[in-house]
Amino acid sequence: MKRFQYRTKLIAKPLDKTCAIRYTSFWNRFHIEEDRETAMATIADIAAKAGVGVGTVSRVLNNNPAVSEKTRSRVLAVMHELDYHPSHLAQGLSRGRTFTVGVIAPFFTHPSVVERLRGIVESLRVSQYDLVLFNVDSPAQRAEYFQTLMRRDRADGFIIISLPMQDDEVARFRHAAIPLALIDVAHTDLPYVIIDNIAGGRMAAQHLLDLGHRRIAFVGDHHRNAYGFTASRDRCQGFLDALTAAGVATPATYRKEGQHDRHIAHRLTTELLALPERPTAIFAASDTQALGVIEAAQAAGLTIPGDLSVIGFDDIEVAPYVGLTTIRQPLYQSGARGATLLLDVLSDATPDVPHEVLPLELVVRRTTSPLAH
Amino acid sequence: MKRFQYRTKLIAKPLDKTCAIRYTSFWNRFHIEEDRETAMATIADIAAKAGVGVGTVSRVLNNNPAVSEKTRSRVLAVMHELDYHPSHLAQGLSRGRTFTVGVIAPFFTHPSVVERLRGIVESLRVSQYDLVLFNVDSPAQRAEYFQTLMRRDRADGFIIISLPMQDDEVARFRHAAIPLALIDVAHTDLPYVIIDNIAGGRMAAQHLLDLGHRRIAFVGDHHRNAYGFTASRDRCQGFLDALTAAGVATPATYRKEGQHDRHIAHRLTTELLALPERPTAIFAASDTQALGVIEAAQAAGLTIPGDLSVIGFDDIEVAPYVGLTTIRQPLYQSGARGATLLLDVLSDATPDVPHEVLPLELVVRRTTSPLAH
DNA sequence: TTGAAAGCGTTACCAC
DNA sequence: GTGGTAACGCTTTCAA
Numbered sequence: 014m015k016r017f018q019y020r021t022k023l024i025a026k027p028l029d030k031t032c033a034i035r036y037t038s039f040w041n042r043f044h045i046e047e048d049r050e051t052a053m054a055t056i057a058d059i060a061a062k063a064g065v066g067v068g069t070v071s072r073v074l075n076n077n078p079a080v081s082e083k084t085r086s087r088v089l090a091v092m093h094e095l096d097y098h099p100s101h102l103a104q105g106l107s108r109g110r111t112f113t114v115g116v117i118a119p120f121f122t123h124p125s126v127v128e129r130l131r132g133i134v135e136s137l138r139v140s141q142y143d144l145v146l147f148n149v150d151s152p153a154q155r156a157e158y159f160q161t162l163m164r165r166d167r168a169d170g171f172i173i174i175s176l177p178m179q180d181d182e183v184a185r186f187r188h189a190a191i192p193l194a195l196i197d198v199a200h201t202d203l204p205y206v207i208i209d210n211i212a213g214g215r216m217a218a219q220h221l222l223d224l225g226h227r228r229i230a231f232v233g234d235h236h237r238n239a240y241g242f243t244a245s246r247d248r249c250q251g252f253l254d255a256l257t258a259a260g261v262a263t264p265a266t267y268r269k270e271g272q273h274d275r276h277i278a279h280r281l282t283t284e285l286l287a288l289p290e291r292p293t294a295i296f297a298a299s300d301t302q303a304l305g306v307i308e309a310a311q312a313a314g315l316t317i318p319g320d321l322s323v324i325g326f327d328d329i330e331v332a333p334y335v336g337l338t339t340i341r342q343p344l345y346q347s348g349a350r351g352a353t354l355l356l357d358v359l360s361d362a363t364p365d366v367p368h369e370v371l372p373l374e375l376v377v378r379r380t381t382s383p384l385a386h
Numbered sequence: 387m388k389r390f391q392y393r394t395k396l397i398a399k400p401l402d403k404t405c406a407i408r409y410t411s412f413w414n415r416f417h418i419e420e421d422r423e424t425a426m427a428t429i430a431d432i433a434a435k436a437g438v439g440v441g442t443v444s445r446v447l448n449n450n451p452a453v454s455e456k457t458r459s460r461v462l463a464v465m466h467e468l469d470y471h472p473s474h475l476a477q478g479l480s481r482g483r484t485f486t487v488g489v490i491a492p493f494f495t496h497p498s499v500v501e502r503l504r505g506i507v508e509s510l511r512v513s514q515y516d517l518v519l520f521n522v523d524s525p526a527q528r529a530e531y532f533q534t535l536m537r538r539d540r541a542d543g544f545i546i547i548s549l550p551m552q553d554d555e556v557a558r559f560r561h562a563a564i565p566l567a568l569i570d571v572a573h574t575d576l577p578y579v580i581i582d583n584i585a586g587g588r589m590a591a592q593h594l595l596d597l598g599h600r601r602i603a604f605v606g607d608h609h610r611n612a613y614g615f616t617a618s619r620d621r622c623q624g625f626l627d628a629l630t631a632a633g634v635a636t637p638a639t640y641r642k643e644g645q646h647d648r649h650i651a652h653r654l655t656t657e658l659l660a661l662p663e664r665p666t667a668i669f670a671a672s673d674t675q676a677l678g679v680i681e682a683a684q685a686a687g688l689t690i691p692g693d694l695s696v697i698g699f700d701d702i703e704v705a706p707y708v709g710l711t712t713i714r715q716p717l718y719q720s721g722a723r724g725a726t727l728l729l730d731v732l733s734d735a736t737p738d739v740p741h742e743v744l745p746l747e748l749v750v751r752r753t754t755s756p757l758a759h
Numbered sequence: 760t761t762g763a764a765a766g767c768g769t770t771a772c773c774a775c
Numbered sequence: 776g777t778g779g780t781a782a783c784g785c786t787t788t789c790a791a
Contacts, residue, residue, distance in 0.1 A: 043565070043577050043731050043740060053538065053562060055784055066762040071786055081760060096558075102484065102539035103784030106475045106767045113518075122504050124703070131495050134521050143540075145486075146517045148507050165426065166475035166768090167516075185469075189426060304707075330497070334677075334707045428768055439778035444770060452776060476768030479783045539784090 054095040063091040074099055105166060113143045114355060115168030117158055119175055119240060121148040123273075124301065124329040125344050129174055129196060132348025140356055142169070149176065152239040163189050170355050172196060177241040178203070194355035196347050197244070204354040204367040206347050210244050213340045213373045214251025217296045217324050220338070220375055222259050225384035226294040226322060229256065230267040230285050232278050232306055233298030245273070245298040248326060252296055267292060278305030279312075286313045286321075293321065293384055300325035300332050300339055307335065307380065318382035328376055336379030343371045427468040436464040447472055478539060486516045487728060488541030490531055492548055492613060494521040496646075497674065497702040498717055502547055502569060505721025513729055515542070522549065525612040536562050543728050545569060550614040551576070567728035569720050570617070577727040577740040579720050583617050586713045586746045587624025590669045590697050593711070593748055595632050598757035599667040599695060602629065603640040603658050605651050605679055606671030618646070618671040621699060625669055640665060651678030652685075659686045659694075666694065666757055673698035673705050673712055680708065680753065691755035701749055709752030716744045 056074075060067045065084060072080045073088045080088075091097075105111035116133060118126050130146075137144055145168055149155045155176060162171065163185055170192035177198050186193055187202070195205035221229050231252055234245035249268070256263050266288060269281035278297060282305065285292060297303035303325030310321045317323055325332065328341035350369060357364040429447075433440045438457060445453045446461045453461075464470075478484035489506060491499050503519075510517055518541055522528045528549060535544065536558055543565035550571050559566055560575070568578035594602050604625055607618035622641070629636050639661060642654035651670060655678065658665060670676035676698030683694045690696055698705065701714035723742060730737040 043575075043737065044734065056786095057784080060762095067785080068762060068764090068787080069760085072761090075786080079760060084760080096536075098534050098537050100479075100537060100539045100784050102475055102479045103767090104786080106473075106479055106769090106783090107785045107787085109767075111475065121507055127500050134494055134519070138521065138523065144519045144521075146507070146519055148511065148517075150511065161471055163469075164471050164473060166473045331704045331707050334704050429770095430768080433778095440769085441771080441779075442777060445777085448770080454776060457776080473768050476783090477770075479767090479785090480769040480771085482770095482783075 054097045056097075056099070058095060059088060059091050059097055062095065063088045109165065110169050111143075111166060112141055113145055113168045114352070114359075115145045115147055115162060115171040117147045117149060117155075117162070117171055117173045117176065119149040119155070120273075121146065121150075124331070125299070125327050126174060128329065128344035129348035129351070132345040132350070133172060133352040134348075135345075136349045136352030136356065142356070142359075149240075155240065163191070165189060165191055170194070170359050172351050172355050173198070174351075175240075175242060175244070177243065192355060192358040194351050194358065196351035199368070204358065204364050206350045206354065206369045206371060208342045208347075208371050208373055210247035211251035211254070213326060213342070214248035214253075214296075215255040216251075216373060216375050217248070217326065217340050218252045218255035218259075220324060220377070220381065221294045221296065221322060222255065222261065224294070224322060224381060227261050227384075228267075228290060228292045229261070229263065229294045229296060230269065230292035231263075231296050231298070232269045232271075232281050232285070232302055234273045235270045245270075248296075248298050273299065273301065275301055275305035275308070278302035279309040280305075282306045282309035283313065286310065286315070294381070295321065295323050297323065297325045300327045300329045300337060303337055303339065303380075304331070304335065307337075317380050319385065322381040322384075324381055332376075333378070338378045338381040339376050341374045341376045347371055427470040429470075429472070431468060432461065432464050432470055435468065436461045482538065483542050484516075484539060485514055486518055486541045487725070487732075488518045488520055488535065488544040490520045490522060490528075490535070490544055490546045490549065492522040492528070493646075494519065494523075497704070498672070498700050499547060501702065501717035502721035502724070505718040505723070506545060506725040507721075508718075509722045509725030509729065515729070515732075522613075528613065536564070538563060543567070543732050545724050545728050546571070547724075548613075548615065548617075550616065565728060565731040567724050567731065569724035572741070577731065577737045579723045579727065579742045579744060581715045581720075581744050581746055583620035584624035584627070586699060586715070587621035587626075587669075588628040589624075589746060589748050590621070590699065590713050591625045591628035591632075593697060593750070593754065594667045594669065594695060595628065595634065597667070597695060597754060600634050600757075601640075601663060601665045602634070602636065602667045602669060603642065603665035604636075604669050604671070605642045605644075605654050605658070605675055607646045608643045618643075621669075621671050646672065646674065648674055648678035648681070651675035652682040653678075655679045655682035656686065659683065659688065667754070668694065668696050670696065670698045673700045673702045673710060676710055676712065676753075677704070677708065680710075690753050692758065695754040695757075697754055705749075706751070711751045711754040712749050714747045714749045720744055 056067050056070050060070045065088060069080060069084060070088055073085050114137060120126055147158050149158060159182055172194050175197040178200050183200055183202055193203050195203050197207055199205050199207050231249055233249055234242060236246045253263060269285060271277040271281050295306050297306050303323055306323050307317060310317055315321050325337050325339040328339045332339050354364050429440050429443050433443045438461060442453060442457060443461055446458050487510060493499055520531050522531060532555055545567050548570040551573050556573055556575055566576050568576050570580060572578050572580050604622055606622055607615060609619045626636060642658060644650040644654050668679050670679050676696055679696050680690060683690055688694050698710050698712040701712045705712050727737050
């Protein structure tokens with residue numbers, strides 16, 4: 014550690030610009046060994062070599078028109094010659110903004126999050142913003158991020174996916190002057206893009222009801238969870254609403270909750286199918302879970318949709334390949350839209366539609382069919 | 387813009403620490419409006435309030451043992467009181483390292499890249515490094531990144547996925563003292579993790595040969611492409627080698643190249659199937675392309691694997707659901723391993739296995755079968 | 760149109 | 776143990 018700092022400091026010092034690299038042996042040939050200073054040019058080097066002040070170089074860098082064409086081209090030439098590129102860090106510190114957007118997302122590993130991320134990346138592409146990814150995979154990490162990221166210098170703004178925010182957290186971000194945009198979660202004081210999960214749950218139930226099913230079960234996340242996710246609960250809510258409205262009773266044993274995981278869903282389904290009066294249809298709170306449901310049914314020797322109809326939620330990438338009937342939500346678009354929202358605020362523009370509810374769509378494929386009598 | 391800078395500047399000035407936020411109207415309620423200065427505490431504030439020097443605060447911050455317990459706790463208390471968090475930017479500038487890892491990847495949108503990214507995120511999780519994502523979606527962008535990222539301050543090191551590097555580029559990164567780790571592409575002077583694409587191509591061909599196929603076609607990427615990708619070409623190479631070794635001739639018309647895209651693969655396959663002597667089996671250079679092959683075959687009214695056997699490469703997430711026979715490469719693991727490689731170098735350790743070739747595996751599912759006579 | 764100098768928020772060195 | 780101060784590499788006044 015000592016040694017490392019020493020080396021780092023060497024790199025930083027701008028005294029002598031000679032650089033000597035050697036491969037000491039096979040074992041450290043991937044390390045950067047330097048005898049003297051590294052040759053990374055700074056604005057001062059450019060200024061000196063071009064015979065101007067650093068201010069002028071900075072002006073050239075920022076396309077400030079108050080520089081004579083002659084001076085500008087001379088400075089530009091020196092920059093090119095020295096392969097100069099400004100320090101992002103120093104610019105950030107000086108300007109108070111970094112041109113970086115942070116994305117705070119739980120379970121980056123889940124297909125739906127990846128899909129949203131794609132949308133974000135696409136929206137950011139045309140902007141000059143970099144993307145820093147903060148993957149939340151424990152409640153502790155969520156807390157830690159919300160502590161340490163509350164500074165203007167990690168990113169100019171953050172896109173937060175699926176994580177509900179407390180009022181005081183929002184207030185603190187605002188206090189730190191950090192713009193936020195929410196995806197898949199709402200907060201009055203923030204721009205966001207969401208879907209109507211309750212309506213989605215209703216749509217799923219209605220589809221099953223329309224097919225003649227009456228013994229319909231639910232497999233979803235824990236209603237209470239450490240992150241405060243409500244998607245699964247809301248979908249269940251809408252689902253139950255629709256059933257109740259149709260006069261269909263749902264015994265408590267027909268509602269299974271567990272971690273958002275294919276294998277857990279598999280296990281829950283196995284329990285469901287072992288019930289004396291087993292359901293003829295299952296609504297899974299997500300496609301990932303629906304996949305587990307399908308596997309469990311097949312493992313139990315049931316055919317789908319003959320013996321069991323299954324409907325999921327999200328329409329993730331694999332859904333069409335599995336032939337999964339599902340409620341489609343525009344994942345990619347939510348990412349793209351969320352990023353645009355943040356970009357709007359960052360560019361001092363006001364989002365035209367700061368609170369957007371994306372449309373849902375029933376996609377009927379091959380895992381649901383009319384109830385066989 | 388003027389206005390924005392003004393605001394930014396206000397935020398930066400550390401004079402008066404009072405802060406007043408107001409929602410001027412609905413239309414700018416998402417913007418941060420401040421009358422005076424923002425209250426973001428700096429190390430100087432802490433020092434002043436705790437009645438110590440900034441040096442001492444810095445020592446507390448960095449767990450330097452040369453601070454008396456009494457002073458330390460006092461400083462800590464003030465930090466807590468003022469909700470202080472150090473500036474990542476300033477630390478980076480001062481220390482010469484940012485604790486950030488950059489990932490330069492082409493087509494972040496492709497499933498295989500996403501899978502590798504998962505592995506990277508997982509490896510980085512336990513480290514204290516942040517992840518900055520640089521998505522390359524054009525040769526121009528590749529060039530731009532390789533220009534502007536050649537600084538020590540965007541990231542402490544980079545993980546480069548699938549992008550072949552020129553010797554001079556490697557030299558320039560080294561000159562800038564920026565450690566690199568490569569995934570899915572090799573370079574003698576750099577640590578990397580790859581697979582043996584030629585062997586993979588051979589395995590695919592052999593599987594088809596073993597099933598009795600003799601009229602075997604290939605669908606892959608353009609051999610020459612703007613990024614210099616060689617995976618598809620190498621797989622084709624191994625494929626042809628195996629066929630030749632088995633005494634099986636492959637007419638040029640059986641080799642189709644196009645963009646790495648499902649729809650393009652679809653089109654190429656349609657051409658293939660329209661041939662007077664149409665192939666009984668197709669090797670697609672990637673699963674994504676295999677998907678297109680399958681769609682084309684189905685569109686042409688052929689059954690798989692009855693009329694046509696299809697084998698892919700990669701084993702992406704959807705492959706099992708489609709029942710796709712494929713050559714599996716450990717995508718996730720390549721990401722995890724690549725990140726570890728970089729972390730090793732960053733921590734001044736030498737990677738135990740700097741050049742690793744990950745194993746390939748034939749996964750037989752439902753898209754290949756013995757040739758029907 | 761330009762140069763000099765004062766920030767930006769840290770770390771690290773040098774005294775005491 | 777601790778305080779001051781010079782970096783780090785830029786931007787942005789303020790004069791000239």
